Amino acid sequence: MILRQDHLKVRHFEKNDSHLLAKWLSDPSVLEFYEGRDNPFDLQKVNQNFYGRNDKVIRCIAVFCGVDIGYIQFYMLDEETRGIYGYDGTEVIYGMDQFIGETEYRNRGFGTLLVCSMASYLIEQEQAERVVMDPQVRNERAIRCYLKCDLKKVRLLPEHELHEGQYRDCWLMEYVK
Secondary structure (H helix, E strand, C coil): CEECCCCCCEEEECCHHHHHHHCCCCCCHHCCCCCCCCCCCCHHHHHHHHHHCCCCEEEEEECCCCCCEEEEEEEECCCCHHHHHHHCCCCEEEEEEEEEEEEHHCCCCCHHHHHHHHHHHHHHHHHCEEECCCCECCCHHHHHHHHHHHCEEEEEEEEEEEECCCCEEEEEECCCC
16 A cells, blocks of 8 residues: 555555556546547556556556545656756656546546645655646646645646647646645
């Protein structure tokens, strides 16, 4: 268990969770901002992209009151990403990506609970000095959520992410204790 706060738990991603990601990553409303609607996942693609990788991404499932509701991953920024974002030095900076996969848990504050809880966890338990995310500018719902969690817009990243065949502008947002 990574995190336990009230009714929210964040647990490590397991092999038998592949069906959850295949379900969530074939939902156009998730794919609109995560991976792309032109890039749906099936079980084979989930297995290829989420298991057995030698990267340092910690992949997790968000659970609320015993129900698996979403996905979250976090990682220490590598040198290349630090440079793209304009960070130098030796600060401990974590990146984070997430989505609420279960439709009935969207737009009800669960994303805010998840992001706020995980940002605090990374600062307090992993000694992160900053937690960053880079949502697409047009993802207004996510940006509102992150602002509620005290993330600040730091800089515009023009044409930062290739998504659905187009380079999209993103905001670099950060949480600093």
